[in-house]
Amino acid sequence: xxxxxxxxxxxxxxxxxxxxxxxxxxxxxxxxxxxxxxxxxxxxxxxxxxxxxxxxxxxxxxxxxxxxxxxxxxxxxxxxxxxxxxxxxxxxxxxxxxxxxxxxxxxxxxxxxxxxxx
Numbered sequence: 001x002x003x004x005x006x007x008x009x010x011x012x013x014x015x016x017x018x019x020x021x022x023x024x025x026x027x028x029x030x031x032x033x034x035x036x037x038x039x040x041x042x043x044x045x046x047x048x049x050x051x052x053x054x055x056x057x058x059x060x061x062x063x064x065x066x067x068x069x070x071x072x073x074x075x076x077x078x079x080x081x082x083x084x085x086x087x088x089x090x091x092x093x094x095x096x097x098x099x100x101x102x103x104x105x106x107x108x109x110x111x112x113x114x115x116x117x118x
Contacts, residue, residue: 005065005088009057010037011050012070015097020068036064040073051077057089064089071106072099082107 008025010017017039020026027036038053039045054077057067071093074081084091091108095101103109 004062007036007063008066008068009061009064009089010068011040011053011057011073012037012068012094013040013042013073013096013098016070016094034061036061040070047076051080054080054084058084058086058091066090066092068092068094070094070096070099071101072096074107075105078107082110 007027008020010020010025012020017037020037025037028034036057038050038057040050050073054067054069057064065088067089069081069091074091074093081091081093093101093106093108
């Protein structure tokens, strides 16, 4: 099962997406033109579009090992992120240029704290 999971996926703002694509993370499947990234545009992207991209990367695709999502975008679909419990893909919340990382909001750290009884 994990042999298929070779890609990173990203739900990120324009600047973060640009950086990831320049680093070589981007991939477009030729047959279906499926992308492994979703670009969030402030004021233009709806919560429903973000949730659809999240569901696509976590449920529909079996080639995604890690999903990177900007923390401020994850906040918009917090219930989806918190309710996702599968091992794959791993969900990692990352900062963006304009929004610093807040460990108190990170769903993974919240689970770790619960495991340790904090």
